[in-house]
Amino acid sequence: MTNVSFTTDDFAAIPLHKIGCNDKLVADVFVKIGEKFIKFKEHGDFISEEKFNYFISKNVKELFVHVESKAAFETAVEEAKQEAIETLTEEIGEENRDLAEKQIDLREKIYETFLDEKLSNETVDLLKTQVDDFISAVKDKNPSADIFLKLTNMNNTIAEHSMNVANLSLLFGMVTGQSSSIVLENLYMGALFHDYGKAKIPADVIEKPNSMAYEKAIKNHPNAGVEFLKSLPNIPQPVLTIVAEHHEQFSGVGYPKGISGEAIYGLSRIVQIANAFDNIVFENRKNKAKMYTNAIKVLEYDKGKQFDPELLPRIIDCLKLSVGNFTREREKK
Ligand SMILES: [Fe+2]
Incomplete structure (x- = not known):
């Protein structure tokens, strides 16, 4: 300089x-x-x-x-910007020009919203639209589409939870400034397949939650997911890292490695928050009036313990503005 x-x-x-x-x-x-x-x-x-x-x-x-x-x-x-739209339109076809425009706008919109000091309903709505657009652009791409189909056939409950976590992770990623398409795609895939190893646990083990075999299988499911994904071609390393680390906790008491703080990959910390939030909401699903607010309280309580204290405040602001207002697969029924 x-x-x-x-x-x-x-x-x-x-x-x-x-x-x-x-x-x-x-x-x-x-x-x-x-x-x-x-x-x-x-x-x-x-x-x-x-x-x-x-x-x-x-x-x-x-x-x-x-x-x-x-x-x-x-x-x-x-x-x-126009040149980038033209190049992308050439790749994906003239009929998808609007998709190309949206994708190129993504980065600009995310930066724009990230630079807002205080989140507003409008900003969160805009980001949710970006999440929806992003998912519709990538959901049919392989290998994600094939693996997700396999996951749905193996365990539909886990597949629905995974879609919620992918949706939330993208929203949390964008709201904390992640804007590169490649990074967001890794975040999406990591979130979508975080519990693949859990879906592979045999039914006779999963039915006995107090057994040693159950505990062992649960402790190992992040690694089991990684092993499966590694057997496929073209799975990016960040996706494997997210799957491996989605149960690690900021304070170091998670599993399977027990790593802490910034030793946990940034995108894993985002998926970990999204995963916990969706699970808490699911556990509270009978109390429709309070399931979201209770889940937000748990996140707030665990700031710096389970969850990254730097990421959490903006994610909580975002959740408070979108509570009851975003699509969750489990609530569609
Ligand atoms: Fe898990």
Whole structure:
């Protein structure tokens, strides 16, 4: 970074969510630190996804360009977006153009909402639409579609729970700033198959919850799920990690490894919260008036124990705004 002395009048702010990562920059880009503008990227360079995520984590909302470059910069950003839509439309067919547009809008919308300091009903509704769109774009893709069909045939209750957890995990992921399609797809698959190992436990074992065999099978189900998924081609490592770690707890008292804090992969911590929430709601399902609020209370109570204390507040805000308002497979009946 180069330190340059300019005044505020020399610069125009560009909202972070408007700038695409990995797109060639058509002007020098600056960050504002205190009252100083520091050159961050040269014309012709690009901003990596990693850097974007760093900005998000530091709550950086705007980058800056020289005033005279603003119009050209905005035009280039819009052109890059249109180009991305065209490329994706070519891949998935003209009849799916609206899907391509939605997918390209996803990142922008997530950044936009993430940069809202306080969540509103409107923001949460927008994110839920993004979740629905994302799921309709990926649900028929393989290998996910095939594995999910197998899971449904093996154990429909677990399949429904898994769909709820996938839905919630995407919402929680987006609300905490995850916006890359690849990351979201890994999160979706990990959540969808987190209990695959549980579905494979034989009926005579699952029917005896007080037996040693039951306890052993439950303790081993994350590993059993990983073993099965590993036998298939093209399952990304983050998906395996999520399945392996979905019962680990932030304080280190989970299983099977008993790892704690940031040693647990970030996406696993999201799925773990979604899994616990859906299970608590299911246990309270007879009390329709209170099942969601009770589940939120349990999450709040366990902040920093079971659950990541940094992720949880925003997830709880999001749940409070969407309680009783999102689709859960188990409530459709
Ligand atoms: Fe599980």
